[in-house]
Amino acid sequence: MNKALLGKWFWKWFENKQVLWKQISFYKYYERKDWSEFIHSNRGQLSYFWKNLFLNVDSFLCSTRVEVGEGKHTLFWLDKWLDSYTLASLFPSLFIITSHPYASVSNLRKKRNNSWIWDIKFKRQLTGSLVFQFLNLLNLIKDTKFVQKEDSRIWLWETNGIFSVKSFYQFLIDGGLRFDCADIWKLSIPLKVKIMVWLALRQSLNTKDILTKKGIQLELNCVLCSKVEESHTHLFIECEFVFSLWKSIQFKLKIGKDFKMKSLKEVWLNWTAGGNKECKMKRDVLFCALLWCIWQERNDRLFSNKKKRALEILNKIMIFSTFWLGSTISDRAARLLARRKKKNERLGVIQPAGATGEETSIVIQLD
Template sequence: MGKEKGGLGLRKLIPLNKALLGKWVWRFANAKEEMWKRVLVAKYGQEEFGWRTKKANGVFGVGVWKEVMKEADWCWDKMNFKVGKGTKIRFWKDPWCGEVELARRFPQLFNMAAQRSATVGELWDHNSDLGSWNLRFLRGFNDWELNMVVELLQILRSQRITMEEDLALWKGGKNGKFEVKEAYELLISHSTLLFPKKGIWVENVPSKLAFFAWEATWGRVLTLDRLQKRGWQLPNRCYLCGMDEENVNHLLIHCTVARVLWGIVLGLVGAQWVFPESVKEVIVSWKDEVVMIAVAFLIILFSVQKFGTSKSGTCCRSCLFIWFCSLAGIGIYNLVKYDSRVLMAFNPVHIYYFFKRNSTKAWYALGGCLYVQQVTSQLRNFTFQECTVLDMSCG
């Protein structure tokens, strides 16, 4: 499936196989006296006018052509006829002058026709100089039926019988030839979905990151809910927040910890965003600048990951130490220069008032602080090899 439809740019084998088998249906209809066609006709016989073989029955030696004939119905729905001699095309029941059979286009006239199964050649009169149509009906026409007769005659006016052979043409193909690519696109066209290709397959983004975004969009990340579907007996509880069941949408969007992290990332540039229900809806609704913010943030994370989280943790601790020292210096300077009464905020009573005003949200904030502290303190315990094994098992 193409990337614009949510695939990886690889063709689906089942529709591709159906398209390849369908080409043999078209080839048999247009083949003349080739040896392979004569063998098939001798083995299976042929239906009226020789456009296709009879149904392949039996147990031995019929498997391949039986599979080909399974694709005959949808193939013939996408083919019409080019009239030559008109001896192999039915006037009323085959699509030869337009996309639709005349019997379906003029059902009232078809019910009145005296020769409903006649071929095009049988209704063509060769006795006149240029030839003409010789249509016969069971009764005369009423006044309200004359308009249909006039319309039918206008369609037939441009049609003539020639001395060439009748042909089966593939609709939409160049010169009526069957194209496997067009047939494949036809078979998968019903599954076309809105997919955020531009928000995932971004140029210069590491393939590992893009592939993870593709997996998350389709909900194929091995979270606990998917592991349970595979038969794993595991309690389903989000590891980060410990409150809701774990799935890809919760883990990346709705989890309390994830919301805090996204708030930090978007807050760095002053952006505000209301996240939809699913990862796919998020990426579809993202604007270019928000995509670049998220991609840049994730690129940084994936870039430093190759050095192992122990080294990444050492770097983070150094950066945090410098950051907190800077904050402390700025704070002391402002206290001295402006007003030292702000130190009254260290009074524990304010903590009580904070929890009283915010209730549940206050506990979330406290839990987020403790979680970040715990993660930071544990970064040094993991090596590069351990991170590689963990990444392979989760991806």
């Protein structure tokens, strides 16, 4: 709670550009430095209050995005000023070797011969894939519009875009996992499936468009339809091949809603809403099984050159969902113990009376 309360000072720092307390603290500690260096440089000479305040700076920055004006108060690498990602996360190899990791946007944007250029310096010469990554970075930022106004910082965890201690506290205690689709963690499905679906709902899987932003050169067309460039929205919703799977699952679940969704999160919230607990669980599990099979099929075609027909994938979805729906923790534990027992019998393992699968057993070597 104390960290969340201290976060309010950060918000005041960014919102109130010319307040007296900010000017005093700035000139007392870092009179000859830029404001970004004030936040990230050596803090040995700071007071106890400022030392504790700056322990939270990374959590605060990842909870905000910036609408760029002149770029004076926007960190080029560490602020979200282009999309929902920072340039440091999209191009980590470049960020590691940059000469000014905490530079503001305006510091790296120079005017020469009546034209604006990006003056981004690195500790060593760029070679190999780093050159392509740098070109991708420049291509990503070249169309950014700059206007003569102050940068505006927006708080991501409130709909009105204004900081609140409550929302920052919730973010700090669960690392940002508080999400509209958090019910997925309560489902009785494998953990790897939960993680994959969670990443898909947050558009964080390494689809081809994301890999391209990270500087990886590859064929962009979707491997399922070979017609459109692959992205989260296309791969899981708009692809012709995938659309037929969605319609089949929609018929199976007897959902009458028209399938015109813009994102997986919207599909989840619309399809899984309402009904009794048992019906909702069935829809949730089928949803997860569908996404898991789509992702598996995409990877099989991309890396193993193996293809399945839509009917085969539908059968696979139904098998997975049926197994997961009839699978509780106690059921899985019982099956695991049964498999261990059969394995021990095959190897000639003798267990002491009353022993469980977790206790030490005596192994007799068979000739």
